[in-house]
Amino acid sequence: MLPVESKRVSEMANDPHRPLAEAAARGDRKAAEALLRALLPRVRNLVRYFVRGDAEVDDISQEALVAVLRGLAGYRGEGAVQAWADRIVVRSVFAHIRRTRVAEKRHVEYTPDLVPVSNDQNAHGFLARRKAVRALDEVPDDQRQVLVMHHVTGLGVREIAEELAIPFETVRSRLRLGMARLRSVLGDDEEPEARSS
């Protein structure tokens, strides 16, 4: 067995969500509930990366959780449950975006983000993430989507091109433009191209 393959098999064997997913696929309600409880924080975080503001996060997350449960029958145990669920969440988000594409785009005002902090130990990290995602809110939607798919969910350019049904070069271009915009919002105006020259 190749080292990479053996590592992958080991990861799958240690996947804490796998028994829950298998039991849930057999119709075990308690397992399904436990699985959703385990996945929910990550699902909400991923959804927030894709959409501006917090208003729609929970509705989309719930749709994504339903899609995860419904997709369990098709889960073949190839890879970690979390990574598999991430893909389903991404598709649910895009389905939602397609449905609401005509919705008016809102400008995000710069106002203090005074959200509740759930855990003192993680409070600073939480607020830093909130601040960073608000910078991401300033990136145009099409660029933001490929940035999140590539940098947050770890998809390659080819996979993104297939997922979004757009040319390979378009993905690369959106990644570059999106990154430049993000850096500009974050206060680093130096363009990647300028730096490399």
Place this chain on the structure above:
Amino acid sequence: MTGEYPRQRTPWPRELVLDDQPGPAAHITRAKSESLIAGALLAAGFDESAPPQLAEALGTERHLDTERPAPPRRRGWLFQVAAVGALCFVGMGSASAAVMLWKRMVEPTPAAAPIVEKVRKPRREQPVVVEPAPVEAVAPPVEVAPAERPRASRAPEDYLDDANGLRAKKRWREADKLYARVISTAPRSSSAYVARVASASVRLEHLRDPRGALARYRAALEQSPRGPLLEEIRFGIAESYRALGQRAEERRALESFVHDLPSSGLAKRARARLEELAPRQGARVDEELESK
């Protein structure tokens, strides 16, 4: 993962990672989280209250063993349950009426009251499926009003959540009171830190209380001198001085803001305000004398 994109040239902000730790999604209360999960389970056919046979009869069969998942039928489930309940009710009512009529014909009774009782009996035995309980489980999660929540086991962040809700509804004074409660409940917590900044913002922008705002901002700065809301606090201090008419103090606060936090999203506004203040050179001496 493919390496077609030159990632090393454009490092991704380390804050933007995906895990199950808090952020970037906003805080969610336990009740809302449970409601969200319950709704998803129900929509996917994992309804505990509905036995499998009933669920199947109503079209919410568990599709997990099949390749093609059934489409969502959330509302349909409700309508069908209601329809079955209504049919049962009508059927039972008709049967009771028939029995009553037959009894009247066979052994007429002078007392009307017992007959009424017999008619009422099926009503009390209405099928439970008519009860609206599933409606709440199916409906999208709705934030429970603060007054309806159990108070005993509430954490400071729950109060903070409520206060933010009040602020969103423009109920400024009530929001400020609730922020104060967060601060007094756990004064050194991060929730109190956020509450201090939120309260300051409400006092400054909506309650016409810049002095109170300044006190809150200073307290937040004292609690966490390099906290994540440092930019908001320091800019807020400058804004509070502006509202108080203390121009010299405002200018000093803005100058130190621009110096210490040049890449802040608020630095542009700070610079613009400094430019507005700059032409008043003649008044500058007076202001400085005034501030001394």
